[in-house]
Each structure stands twice: as structure tokens, then as C-alpha cells.
Amino acid sequence: xxxxxxxxxxxxxxxxxxxxxxxxxxxxxxxxxxxxxxxxxxxxxxxxxxxxxxxxxxxxxxxxxxxxxxxxxxxxxxxxxxxxxxxxxxxxxxxxxxxxxxxxxxxxxxxxxxxxxxxxxxxxxxxxxxxxxxxxxxxxxxxxxxxxxxxxxxxxxxxxxxxxxxxxxxxxxxxxxxxxxxxxxxxxxxxxxxxxxxxxxxxxxxxxxxxxxxxxxxxxxxxxxxxxxxxxxxxxxxxxxxxxxxxxxxxxxxxxxxxxxxxxxxxxxxxxxxxxxxxxxxxxxxxxxxxxxxxxxxxxxxxxxxxxxxxxxxxxxxxxxxxxxxxxxxxxxxxxxxxxxxxxxxxxxxxxxxxxxxxxxxxxxxxxxxxxxxxxxxxxxxxxxxxxxxxxxxxxxxxxxxxxxxxxxxxxxxxxxxxxxxxxxxxxxxxxxxxxxxxxxxxxxxxxxxxxxxxxxxxxxxxxxxxxxxxxxxxxxxxxxxxxxxxxxxxxxxxxxxxxxxxxxxxxxxxxxxxxxxxxxxxxxxxxxxxxxxxxxxxxxxxxxxxxxxxxxxxxxxxxxxxxxxxxxxxxxxxxxxxxxxxxxxxxxxxxxxxxxxxxxxxxxxxxxxxxxxxxxxxxxxxx
Numbered sequence: 324x325x326x327x328x329x330x331x332x333x334x335x336x337x338x339x340x341x342x343x344x345x346x347x348x349x350x351x352x353x354x355x356x357x358x359x360x361x362x363x364x365x366x367x368x369x370x371x372x373x374x375x376x377x378x379x380x381x382x383x384x385x386x387x388x389x390x391x392x393x394x395x396x397x398x399x400x401x402x403x404x405x406x407x408x409x410x411x412x413x414x415x416x417x418x419x420x421x422x423x424x425x426x427x428x429x430x431x432x433x434x435x436x437x438x439x440x441x442x443x444x445x446x447x448x449x450x451x452x453x454x455x456x457x458x459x460x461x462x463x464x465x466x467x468x469x470x471x472x473x474x475x476x477x478x479x480x481x482x483x484x485x486x487x488x489x490x491x492x493x494x495x496x497x498x499x500x501x502x503x504x505x506x507x508x509x510x511x512x513x514x515x516x517x518x519x520x521x522x523x524x525x526x527x528x529x530x531x532x533x534x535x536x537x538x539x540x541x542x543x544x545x546x547x548x549x550x551x552x553x554x555x556x557x558x559x560x561x562x563x564x565x566x567x568x569x570x571x572x573x574x575x576x577x578x579x580x581x582x583x584x585x586x587x588x589x590x591x592x593x594x595x596x597x598x599x600x601x602x603x604x605x606x607x608x609x610x611x612x613x614x615x616x617x618x619x620x621x622x623x624x625x626x627x628x629x630x631x632x633x634x635x636x637x638x639x640x641x642x643x644x645x646x647x648x649x650x651x652x653x654x655x656x657x658x659x660x661x662x663x664x665x666x667x668x669x670x671x672x673x674x675x676x677x678x679x680x681x682x683x684x685x686x687x688x689x690x691x692x693x694x695x696x697x698x699x700x701x702x703x704x705x706x707x708x709x710x711x712x713x714x715x716x717x718x719x720x721x722x723x724x725x726x727x728x729x730x731x732x733x734x735x736x737x738x739x740x741x742x743x744x745x746x747x748x749x750x751x752x753x754x755x756x757x758x759x760x761x762x763x764x765x766x767x768x769x770x771x772x773x774x775x776x777x778x779x780x781x782x783x784x785x786x787x788x789x790x791x792x793x794x795x796x797x798x799x800x801x802x803x804x805x806x807x808x809x810x811x812x813x814x815x816x817x818x819x820x821x822x823x824x825x826x827x828x829x830x831x832x833x834x835x836x837x838x839x840x841x842x843x844x845x846x847x848x849x850x851x852x853x854x855x856x857x858x859x860x861x862x863x864x865x866x867x868x869x870x871x872x873x874x875x876x877x878x879x880x881x882x883x884x885x886x887x888x889x890x891x892x893x894x895x896x897x898x899x900x901x902x903x904x905x906x907x908x909x910x911x912x913x914x915x916x917x918x919x920x921x922x923x924x925x926x927x928x929x930x931x932x933x934x935x936x937x938x939x940x941x942x943x944x945x946x947x
Contacts, residue, residue, distance in 0.1 A: 357409075357447040358512035365507045365514045367547060367568060370583070372514075372590050372627060374507075380625070381514070381592065382684065383410035383451050384633025387460065388439035389419050390661055391636045393432060394914035395671060396439050398696055399634050400446050402667045406677060407684035407692040410514070411443045412451040412629045414458040417494050418468040419642070424490070427497050437501040444512040450505070451549075451629060453517040454498060456491045456535070457817070461601050461657045463644045463809035465520075465817055469738040472730070472820055479818045480522070482531040492538055499542035506544070515547040515568060517594075523552045525815060527560035536564065551594030554578050557585060570594015572631075575617060576624045593621055595631035598676060599664030603646070603655040604808075605778050605903045609943065611664040615679045622687040630680075634671070635663035637910050640896045641739045641844065644812030645761075651816045654761065654777040656808035658906040659898030662942050669910050669942055670877045671699060700913055702876030703938040709868035709925060710933060713852040714859050715804075716769075719743065720848060722838035728827060730760075730820030731807070734839060739810075741842035742822050744803040751829040754789040758825025759805055762887075764928060765789045766802040769861060771929075777808075778903075801834075803827065804863065806887075806928060808899075844889060844896065844926075862886070862929035870923055870936065875916040879908035879942060880923070884934025888927040892916070908939050 356363065356374050365374050372379045384403045391399055403411055415436050421427050428434055443450050457480055458466040471477050471490060478484040505511030518535050536548055550563060551570035557563060569586040571578055572595040582591040598614035614630070621628050638644075638661050645656040662669040666677035673695065685691060723734075728744065731737040754772070756763055761777040773789030780787050807821045826833045842848070852865060870892075872878070880890060882900040890897045890909050893916065897909045923936065 358444045358449055358507065360444075360510050362510050363507040365547060367566075367589050369588055370586075370590060372568070374514075381410050381449070381451065381627035381629070382408045382688075383412045383627070383629035384408045384666075385412040385414075385595075385629055385631045386634040387414050387416070387632075387636060388433050388436055389414070389416050389462075389642070390638065391433060391634070392912040392914050393435070395699060395912060396433075396442055397446075398671050398699055399667065400443055400448060401696040402671060402673070403633050404446055404448055405693050405695045406633065406666065406681045407688065407690065408448070408630075408633065410449040410451055410629075412453060412631075413439065414460050414462070414466065415452070415454040415498065416458065416460075416462055416466040416642075417455050418464060418466055420498070421468055421494060424468075424470055425493065429498070429501065437505060440505050440512060448512065449507070449514050450512040451515060451517070452502065452513050453520065453551075454495075454502070455520065456494055458520050459644075459813050460520075461644045461646075461661065462638070462812055463642055463739070465644065465812040467817070469732060469810060470736065472732040472818060473736055475733055477818070480519070480526060480531070482528065482534045488534070491535065495535075495538045496542055499539065499544055503543055515549050516544065517549045517551060517570075518564065518567065519550070521552050521556075521572065522550070523556040523560040523562040524813070525817070527562050529562055529564055532562060532564045549594070554582065561585075565589075568592065570629070573597055576620055576626070579621075579624070579626055590627070592626055593628035596621065596628050598630055598666055598680065599632065599635070599662075601663060602658050602660070602905065604658055604901055604906075606905055609662070609664060609905055613676065615676065615683060618680055619683045619687070622683065630666070632661075632663050632665050634667035635661035635665045635669065637661055637669060637898070638809075639898055641809065641898075643898065644809040646813050647811050647816050647819075649815050651811075651819065656761065656778065659900070659909055660906050660942055670701075700874060700876035701940060702872045702874060702878045702913060702916065703940070704870040704872050704878065706935055706937045707868055707870055708933055708935055709866035709923065711855060711859050711864045711931065712867040713854055713865040715741075715842065715863035715865070715926070716861070717855065718848060718852050719840050720842070722840045725837050725839045726835055727833075728823035728825060728837065730824050731822035731841070732820055734822070735841040735843075737822075737841050737843050739807040739821060740844040740846070741807075742805050743840040743842060744805065744823055744827070745838040745840065746801050746834055746836065747798050748801045748829055748834065749798060752791050752793070753830050754791055754801070755828040755831070756787050756789065756803065756823075756825075757827070758823070759787070759803075760819065760821050760824055761808045762806040763823070764804045764806075764862070766804070766861070767791055768799050769802075771861060804928070859931040861931055862927060864927060864931050866925040866927065866933050868923050868936070869920040870938075871920050872916055873918065875918055876913040878911050878913070878916075879939040880911055881908045881937040881939045882934075883907045883937075885925065886927055886929040888925060891924040893921050906942070908942055910942070
């Protein structure tokens with residue numbers, strides 16, 4: 324089952340559901356309370372939310388501080404407010420905050436989720452906090468740390484694995500002191516906290532969800548708690564902890580009414596309503612949706628909602644996740660952009676749907692929203708070319724001897740990035756590579772012989788063969804360079820390992836005794852690359868150049884001339900590019916540029932001759 328294919332966002336015709344007592348009717352007065360630094364009582368009443376004892380409608384839009392440059396946080400929050408929303412929902416990505424076991428980075432850059440929440444309060448916006456430990460969110464491994472996979476026996480998202488649960492306790496204990504003062508009862512904007520995420524789509528152990536609630540209580544946070552799930556999966560697995568607010572993802576009004584069977588007296592609401600959708604590498608176009616009439620029906624029936632997402636942002640660096648079928652087939656990595664076709668686009672601009680949704684909210688609530696904030700500045704630069712300056716092949720680290728292939732996490736403690744497998748082989752014509760996760764380039768004596776792509780060879784059980792060039796009897800050097808996409812973030816295959824995880828055979832005979840070389844893209848070796856001695860003759864080349872901007876501002880870098888690889892600007896890894904699209908342009912935030920020259924680096928896995936680099940104003944190619 325592909326990511327959320329179970330969700331059907333329907334457009335209701337007549338709104339005969341409104342006024343029948345199925346949900347609390349919205350009123351302008353219910354929207355007036357704002358987080359003003361004073362304690363407020365947020366609670367669950369009879370099938371409704373209560374704020375200071377009065378019925379309260381949550382009109383929420385989701386955005387993730389981890390996907391937004393910190394300098395743009397304020398603008399994106401104000402854009403949500405100007406849409407007429409009263410709440411901002413956000414995921415907290417555990418793996419962004421704890422890169423190594425017990426090592427927490429909670430401050431600085433866009434990790435400081437508490438600072439983001441305080442900005443929401445300054446703008447008079449309430450907050451719906453979704454801290455996981457698992458979030459999905461098309462984020463690598465659904466927010467779980469990849470270092471958990473260094474234990475080959477670890478089981479994720481279960482109370483029956485002591486290693487996993489000990490890590491969850493440490494994570495919640497680390498962030499709880501930052502969350503407590505931000506709760507509404509303590510004068511902050513946080514109304515409620517989601518427990519896990521979409522758990523019924525994978526598991527049925529209600530005791531696991533209760534155990535997470537208990538960990539929060541042990542750390543001084545009593546709730547209120549919520550869960551979010553798809554209706555069909557909830558019916559099948561029934562993983563609902565009694566007393567929690569029940570968020571139904573992609574729900575229309577009839578589904579929300581049916582949700583009462585689970586929630587009883589607790590509120591039922593749209594935990595995720597989809598005005599946009601995600602896009603994977605290799606899809607023909609960017610995904611889009613229309614949520615206008617669905618939102619109108621939900622609001623007129625008096626239900627609270629959370630738009631997922633009102634603003635998506637960007638999967639900077641290596642943070643984009645991947646989807647797959649339940650058996651691991653049909654691997655679908657998410658593109659670098661998380662624009663999502665959202666009402667507020669990747670650069671913070673309002674889309675046509677933004678105004679339509681704003682009109683719906685204004686019409687139903689009777690409240691005029693504030694004016695839109697000024698847009699951040701935009702920039703451009705002259706078309707430029709880069710020059711090759713280093714080769715991956717001249718900068719290989721010391722190898723380790725490995726008897727047979729094993730995952731990056733177990734072998735090197737490495738999350739993503741590259742690993743090179745090297746071996747001297749006898750003459751042969753057919754190389755078989757099993758379970759290359761996720762993209763492998765085979766070389767014989769330095770010449771590219773073939774590519775294995777988990778995207779283009781989607782069957783989980785197939786063996787991919789590479790025909791080797793003819794050669795006379797004698798030994799040859801085999802190199803298999805394995806590149807990765809983000810970890811699967813949804814479904815039973817959450818926890819897949821990366822790298823060369825299956826055997827490699829030559830003419831049907833399994834190969835053994837490899838040299839393995841770790842090439843993490845966040846590694847120290849990137850800072851000390853030895854320059855080229857000769858003109859490069861194969862891919863795996865680092866290119867370098869500069870772009871000149873007079874005044875820093877947001878800009879897209881068009882990578883249409885390039886093949887597959889990674890792009891850095893001023894030392895920041897913007898993310899992946901790949902010629903199969905649909906994304907050809909990578910977003911560079913203005914705050915990451917400086918007036919004058921800005922260094923650009925590209926690692927292309929196939930090109931040894933540079934392409935051109937162009938500026939663009941939009942993610943999508945402009946129409947002629």
C-alpha cells in the first residue's frame with residue numbers, strides 16, 4: 324500500500340450535516356482567545372474542545388520548523404495567521420535533535436522547536452505539538468534515529484523492544500523540560516500533544532500508545548493527548564487509547580461522524596486535511612489537490628481541522644524520506660522539495676488555493692483575517708558554469724575488509740551517503756546485485772558498466788544483472804558505488820537498512836572478501852578534498868564555482884543540465900537532484916546567501932564534464 328493511498332478526500336455536495344448536533348457549531352467568539360502569556364485551561368468537553376470552559380474550534384495549519392530556514396519562521400507563521408487560522412501544528416523530528424545516542428542538539432539553526440513555538444505565541448497563534456517519537460511526515464525514517472538500526476535485532480514502534488523504548492524515554496525526557504513551560508496551562512500556546520502518529524496503519528497495540536503517554540506523565544506533562552489515524556486502518560486495528568482526541572486523516576464529514584464509535588465523548592476532528600500532496604522522484608508531474616469544498620463542508624459542520632500542510636518547506640540535506648509497499652517493493656523516494664502543492668509554496672508565496680481557502684475560512688467564521696506580510700526578497704544570478712576540482716576516486720578513505728556485504732548502519736554506523744565496495748574479480752560476463760539500497764553504479768577497471776536503481780527496478784525480490792564488458796582471461800577490479808535515498812518513513816518497512824544489503828554474484832557465483840569504504844556526505848573528508856591531478860574521465864566528480872548576487876534573496880538553482888547528485892551552497896547541502904525529475908530546481912533560501920560571490924559545489928555521480936547552472940524564480944518550469 325502506497326503512502327496514504329487509503330485516504331480519499333471527497334467533496335461533499337449539500338451540507339445537510341451542519342446543525343444536527345454532530346459537532347459543535349463554530350462561533351466568532353470561539354476564535355477570540357489568544358495565547359497571551361496567561362494560563363489557559365484547554366480540555367475536552369462533550370465531543371468538543373474547550374478553552375477556558377468555552378467551546379473552541381481549532382483551525383490549524385501545519386508547518387515544520389525543521390523544513391524552514393529559521394530566518395523565515397516568522398514570515399511563514401504570519402502567512403498562516405493571515406489565512407485566518409488560529410493554530411499552527413508542527414512535527415518535531417527526533418533524528419534531527421539526537422544525531423548520536425545521548426547527544427542532543429536542541430538549540431540553533433532550525434532545530435530549536437521551542438523558539439518556533441514562542442514565535443507562534445508572539446503572533447497570537449495556538450500550537451498543536453506532534454513530537455513523535457515517530458512522525459512519518461515524508462521525513463527519513465519517519466523521524467526515528469537511524470542509529471537505532473545499528474542493532475540488527477532492534478524492533479521499532481513497539482513497547483516489547485527494550486532498546487527502542489529506552490531511547491524513546493531518553494528522547495522525551497530531553498525535550499519535556501522545553502515543552503512544559505509552553506503548555507497552555509503554564510501560559511504557553513501548546514494546546515495538546517499528539518502521541519506517536521498513524522499507528523493503526525502499522526500496529527494494534529494500544530498499550531504501546533499508553534506507554535508513551537505514561538512517559539510524558541513521568542516527565543511532568545499530563546496532556547491533553549491526541550492521536551491521528553486513517554479511518555479504514557483504525558477500523559481494522561483499533562489502536563485508539565481511550566480519552567484521546569481522535570484526529571482522522573483525510574476525513575470528510577460522514578467519516579468524522581462515524582469516528583464517534585471510537586472516541587465516545589472525546590472530540591473527533593480532521594487531524595490531517597490535505598490541500599496538497601507529496602511528490603516522488605520519477606513521477607511525471609508535481610502532485611496537486613483541491614481542498615476548498617472539503618474544507619467548507621468540514622467547517623460548516625462545526626468540526627476542527629488541521630491542514631496538512633499549509634506550508635511544506637524543503638527537505639534540506641538528506642532529510643527526505645521514502646515510501647514503499649508493505650513488502651518493500653515499489654520504492655518511492657521523496658523529492659528534495661516539500662512544496663507539497665501547499666497553499667503557501669516553498670518560498671512562502673500564496674498560491675491560488677491560498678486565497679480560496681482564506682475566503683472559505685473568512686466566510687464561515689465571519690472574521691476578517693489580517694493582511695498578508697510582505698514577501699521575503701528574491702534574488703537572481705547570471706548563468707554560470709562550474710569547473711571540476713576534485714574526484715571522489717582520488718579521495719577514498721582507508722578501506723575495511725568485509726567478508727560479505729552488510730548494511731551501512733551496521734558496518735560503519737553510517738546513516739546515508741555513499742559506500743564503495745571493491746574487489747578483484749576473475750573474468751566474467753554477468754554481475755548480479757541483490758538488495759542494493761538504493762542506487763548502485765558498477766565499474767570494471769574504472770569504466771562504468773551499469774546501474775542498479777531501486778526506483779527503476781522496483782520489485783523487492785528481483786535480482787538485477789549488469790552485463791560486464793568482454794575481457795580476456797585475467798583479473799579485473801570491480802567497484803560498486805552505492806548511493807542512498809532517505810529511509811522508508813511509512814508502513815511495515817520502516818526500519819529498512821541502507822547500502823549493499825544482499826549478495827553480489829559473478830556468473831552465478833557469490834563473491835566474498837570485499838574492501839568497503841565509507842563516504843558519508845556529512846563527513847570530515849569533504850572538507851579536505853585533494854584537487855584533481857588530471858582531467859576526470861568518469862563520474863563521481865566534485866565541481867566548484869560561484870554565483871554572484873547583488874542583494875541576497877530566495878532563488879532556485881536549475882540543475883537541468885546535470886545528471887544525479889548533490890548540491891551545496893556556501894557549505895550547506897541543499898539536497899539531491901536527479902535528471903528523472905520532476906524536480907529540476909533546488910531552493911536556496913536568501914539568508915543562506917551573501918552579497919557578492921557565493922560558493923557552489925556539486926557532486927555528480929555520472930558526469931565528468933560540468934553542466935551549466937541557472938537561476939529560476941519558481942520550483943515549476945515557467946510556461947512559454
